Amino acid sequence: MSVNFGYSIAPTRAINYDNCDFxxxxxxxQAVPSFKRCINCGACTATCSAQQFTSFNIRKIKTLCMDxxxxxxxxxxxxxxxxxxxxxxxxxxxxxxxxxxTMRKIFVTK
Amino acid sequence: METSNPYFxxxxxxxxxxxxxxxxxxxxxxxxxxxxxxxxxxAIIRKNLLxxxxxxxxxxxxxxxxxxxxxxxxxLMLGYMHSSIALGWFMLILVGFIESHMTPxxxxxxxxxxxxxxxxxxxxxxxxxxxxxxxMELMLIYVLSGILLAVVKKIYSxxxxxxxxxxxxxxxxxxxxxxxLIFPLRLLSEVLAASRFQNGGFFTGFLGDLIxxxxxxxxxxxxTLYSCALCGFFVTLPFSRYMHIFxxxxxxxFRKMGVREKSERTGYTMYELNACSRCGMCIxxxxxxxxxxxxxxxxxxxxxxxxxxxxxxxxxxxxxxCQRCASDCPVNIDLMAIRQQERNKHEMDTADNYGYxxxxxxxxxxxxxxxxxxxxxxxxxxxxxxxxxxxEAAGQKYWYMDEDRTMCCGRPLLQQGFNRQAADLRRxxxxxxxxxxxxxxxxxxxxxxQSFKKEYKLRIPVIHHTEYIAMLLKTxxxxxxxxxxxxxxxxxxxxxxxxGIYKEPREVLKATxxxxxxxxxxxxxxxCGINLGDTLLDIDQQTLIRNAAFQNLxxxxxxQIATACPMCKKAFAHASEFPVKDIAEIVRExxx
Numbered sequence: 144m145s146v147n148f149g150y151s152i153a154p155t156r157a158i159n160y161d162n163c164d165f166x167x168x169x170x171x172x173q174a175v176p177s178f179k180r181c182i183n184c185g186a187c188t189a190t191c192s193a194q195q196f197t198s199f200n201i202r203k204i205k206t207l208c209m210d211x212x213x214x215x216x217x218x219x220x221x222x223x224x225x226x227x228x229x230x231x232x233x234x235x236x237x238x239x240x241x242x243x244x245t246m247r248k249i250f251v252t253k
Numbered sequence: 254m255e256t257s258n259p260y261f262x263x264x265x266x267x268x269x270x271x272x273x274x275x276x277x278x279x280x281x282x283x284x285x286x287x288x289x290x291x292x293x294x295x296a297i298i299r300k301n302l303l304x305x306x307x308x309x310x311x312x313x314x315x316x317x318x319x320x321x322x323x324x325x326x327x328x329l330m331l332g333y334m335h336s337s338i339a340l341g342w343f344m345l346i347l348v349g350f351i352e353s354h355m356t357p358x359x360x361x362x363x364x365x366x367x368x369x370x371x372x373x374x375x376x377x378x379x380x381x382x383x384x385x386x387x388x389m390e391l392m393l394i395y396v397l398s399g400i401l402l403a404v405v406k407k408i409y410s411x412x413x414x415x416x417x418x419x420x421x422x423x424x425x426x427x428x429x430x431x432x433x434l435i436f437p438l439r440l441l442s443e444v445l446a447a448s449r450f451q452n453g454g455f456f457t458g459f460l461g462d463l464i465x466x467x468x469x470x471x472x473x474x475x476x477t478l479y480s481c482a483l484c485g486f487f488v489t490l491p492f493s494r495y496m497h498i499f500x501x502x503x504x505x506x507f508r509k510m511g512v513r514e515k516s517e518r519t520g521y522t523m524y525e526l527n528a529c530s531r532c533g534m535c536i537x538x539x540x541x542x543x544x545x546x547x548x549x550x551x552x553x554x555x556x557x558x559x560x561x562x563x564x565x566x567x568x569x570x571x572x573x574x575c576q577r578c579a580s581d582c583p584v585n586i587d588l589m590a591i592r593q594q595e596r597n598k599h600e601m602d603t604a605d606n607y608g609y610x611x612x613x614x615x616x617x618x619x620x621x622x623x624x625x626x627x628x629x630x631x632x633x634x635x636x637x638x639x640x641x642x643x644x645e646a647a648g649q650k651y652w653y654m655d656e657d658r659t660m661c662c663g664r665p666l667l668q669q670g671f672n673r674q675a676a677d678l679r680r681x682x683x684x685x686x687x688x689x690x691x692x693x694x695x696x697x698x699x700x701x702x703q704s705f706k707k708e709y710k711l712r713i714p715v716i717h718h719t720e721y722i723a724m725l726l727k728t729x730x731x732x733x734x735x736x737x738x739x740x741x742x743x744x745x746x747x748x749x750x751x752x753g754i755y756k757e758p759r760e761v762l763k764a765t766x767x768x769x770x771x772x773x774x775x776x777x778x779x780x781c782g783i784n785l786g787d788t789l790l791d792i793d794q795q796t797l798i799r800n801a802a803f804q805n806l807x808x809x810x811x812x813q814i815a816t817a818c819p820m821c822k823k824a825f826a827h828a829s830e831f832p833v834k835d836i837a838e839i840v841r842e843x844x845x
Contacts (some may be wrong), residue, residue: 177627177791192628195658197609221606224661224678225669226628227785236792244669244788 155169163211167249171208173247180235181205187229187239195224201229201239208246257389258360260372264477265364267373271484278491279499282527289520294512295588301510310509316504318542319343327534335532335583337399338432339498342638344392344820352385366695367483370443370457371476374450376512390454393443396436403433409502417542419533419553422495428493431486438479439536445472494557500527501584514590516597516672525586529556535578535588540780543795545790552578559591567789573798574668574786576750580776596670607677610660615688618652623691623713624703627671627698628659629819635834636697636819639841640718646844649729652691660685664704665785679709686711695721697837699748699818700785706752719817719836723757726764732845733765740766740839741811743802743825744778745818758817765843766815779805781824795824815839 149198172178185202193199207216220243229239266581290298316322319339324330349366356378376382402413410418421429440457447453447461447470490496504524511522531553540623550571558564568733571590579588624644625635630644644651660682663675686694694715696702705715716724725731742762748754756774762768773779782790782798790798803825806814814833816822825833 175791190632192659193609193662196612196660199615221674222609224607224628224663224667225671225785226661227783228628228632229663230792231629231632231783231820235791238790238791240785241791 158210158212160211164213165211168208168211170249171242171245175238175241177235177237178242181237182235184234186234187237188228190228190232192228193224197222199223203242204231205245207250213250216246220247221249256364260358260360260362260365262368262371262473262476264473264480265368266480267477267484268364268367268480269340271487275487275490282491282798283497283499283503286520289523290512291515291519294507294519294521297511306509306511310506314502314505315507317505317584321583323585324532324534327581327583328414331532331534332352334399334402334406334413337395337402340398341392341399343398345389348385348388348392352382355379355382355385357821368476368480370446370450370452371472374446374452376452386454390456393436393440394456397440400433400436413633415537416532417533417548419531419536421531422557422658424489424493425531428486428489428495430487431482431489432495432612435479435486438475438482442472442479452535480616488611494529494531496527497530497584500524500736501530504528504586508585514587514594516594518594522591522594526556526560527592527815528584529553529560529586530584530586531557534581534583538570538577538581538777540573540575540577540782540798540801541571544801545794552582552586552592555585555592556588559595564595564613566595566599569667570787571789572787573746573782573790575746575780575784576779577746577780580750593668593670596668599670606674607681610678610681613660613681613685615685616652616654618691621650621652621691622693622695623654623686623689624651624660625654625694625696625698625701626659627655627696627701627819628661629700629823630697631659633819633822633835634752635838636822636836639835639837640697642841642844643722643725643731643837647725649730652689654685654689654763662698662701662704663708664700667704667708668786669788672702675708679704683709683711684737686713691773697819697835699745699751700820703747703751713727717754717757717817719748719758719761722840723760726761731840733823733840733843734845735767736843737767738813739769739809739811740810740813740815741769741771741773742836743771743781743806743814743816744774745816745821745822746778746780746784748817749778750776758815758836761840762815764837768811769809769811774807778802781818781821783820783824785820799824799828813839 172225183205188194188200188202191199191201198221204216204219207213223243225240225243227240233239280843321332321336321339322334346366349369353365354361355371406413406415406418409466410416417701443457444460444464445467447457448464452518453461507521507524514522533550533553536542539551542551550568555568558568572592574589574592576589582588592628626642630636641653661678662682663678666678667675692715693713694705694711695718696705696715697718699717702715702717705711726733729756742758759768771778778797781802781804782795812831814825814829815836816833817836819835822833822835
């Protein structure tokens with residue numbers, strides 16, 4: 144029986160790390176070691192060509208990836224146009240195109 | 254000789270069987286590959302089969318298959334080495350054939366030309382015989398000197414100007430050993446024959462006089478070994494790199510007919526794969542080899558992997574696509590197209606991913622020229638600014654297509670094998686361009702330029718901004734003054750080797766500054782390292798490649814670097830203490 148109280152409670156957004164599968168993250172980190180250098184500054188996202196048209200957000204993808212939340216990644220990654228602007232602005236010299244390509248291999252399911 | 258045929262001896266059998274085997278295998282392979290040509294390629298061949306195009310095709314077959322003119326141009330010693338074996342051997346066969354057929358005899362079996370001195374033991378068989386003997390001796394010396402150089406190259410390749418040579422596989426080593434044995438054994442056989450029959454020319458005759466007349470056993474043994482070496486070479490040839498001898502000739506013929514590579518592998522690709530002689534000239538200048546020590550990804554190894562039907566994806570992917578190897582290849586194999594074919598195989602998803610681009614509204618720009626800066630020009634805002642100033646100075650109405658936001662041209666995706674996604678982007682941009690009704694498209698980014706020019710099917714002319722500025726200068730629509738800053742020009746890969754634009758940027762720079770030379774330029778220029786072709790390199794590796802390119806530019810101590818690509822500009826800006834400018838920026842500064 145459900146009672147309408149006139150308000151609802153949002154589902155919790157807390158992530159239980161114990162239930163997360165980090166194997167894919169480790170796979171990515173092993174394939175492109177420079178991934179670990181990221182400081183979440185968001186320069187890549189600010190300059191991104193795709194971001195100028197849609198809500199594509201590399202920084203968010205990275206954060207989701209670090210938290211083991213892989214569900215939406217496949218759909219998001221397809222929006223990247225691989226133009227490579229992000230690699231040129233990254234202050235930490237991450238190999239961003241290799242990261243995106245590896246992510247596509249790992250997360251984009253056919 | 255007690256046999257019924259005076260021109261037969263059992264020792265010719267290995268040669269004859271080997272030759273028949275070789276012929277059979279080659280015909281079988283060539284027919285099989287030809288069956289795999291696609292319909293369009295076959296139609297081209299059918300149309301041109303017996304047209305006037307045969308004449309240039311035959312000429313190039315002779316020039317490149319026999320004389321090796323392209324190798325001569327690159328390196329004299331290597332040219333001598335390769336042509337000595339090809340031309341020398343070809344002449345030995347040709348003159349030997351004439352010699353044997355001029356000889357009055359009851360029959361002329363085809364092996365008679367090869368074992369002529371064994372069967373014909375007299376000197377004066379027909380008028381002019383001595384001239385042919387002289388040519389034969391000369392050619393034998395020519396081939397032997399080439400073999401000697403090849404041995405020297407094997408021991409210490411730097412003498413012949415090669416830092417690294419190909420690491421060969423076992424079958425290639427065997428084939429090479431047989432090839433190297435053939436000619437010394439031929440010399441030995443002819444010297445022994447000369448000492449016994451006195452039928453030598455100036456060289457073998459001289460050597461034959463130095464030794465006592467040989468007995469029949471040694472003579473037969475030597476000719477048998479010679480025949481066996483030939484047999485060994487013929488049997489290993491179709492499976493080794495020496496398959497290039499015949500494949501290259503057919504490849505040149507098909508290419509001259511107008512056949513080109515497709516986006517997937519066809520029979521024509523098989524001819525190209527087999528036409529690689531694994532000479533290794535693509536190795537030394539590959540930036541990945543020189544700066545990073547990646548020594549198994551160069552085109553020679555890549556093609557060999559494909560021929561052996563094993564192709565690690567890493568090898569196809571680990572390439573800057575800078576086309577430097579293609580400019581070094583003496584066979585002119587379409588290396589980039591073949592690498593692209595392999596990359597096309599790992600296309601991952603097929604859905605339309607760029608639906609979000611539909612929000613772009615078409616713009617009406619009738620009568621104006623379109624300017625497309627490209628993604629990277631947003632990181633070098635000076636370039637579009639300079640172009641705007643130039644358009645205004647020339648009184649040209651323009652539409653800056655991607656001033657606020659840029660759609661990618663699709664080439665980076667295409668290079669990674671995402672063909673359908675790239676086609677999505679192409680369709681959207683084509684629609685945008687067609688609806689705007691611009692009269693001409695000018696791009697600042699060489700990657701976009703090559704993409705628009707080769708992959709898009711636009712109805713309007715596409716030019717790079719350096720071409721546009723050169724045109725403005727020529728027609729006098731803008732006037733510039735000349736300063737005396739010593740400027741060196743860096744050829745971007747995609748603009749130079751990709752589209753063949755070398756002249757216009759130099760014309761513009763000569764009109765505006767004092768142009769100095771780089772150490773290696775035009776077709777031989779070096780990649781700046783940030784090229785979008787490779788998705789495996791990280792920034793440290795790219796920096797090493799860039800440093801090498803930078804050192805190359807510093808050859809004449811310039812005071813300024815000019816380039817025509819936003820990415821190259823970005824790359825060198827971090828390396829250089831003095832200004833790195835795009836050609837458009839230099840022109841803008843010097844506008845009168």
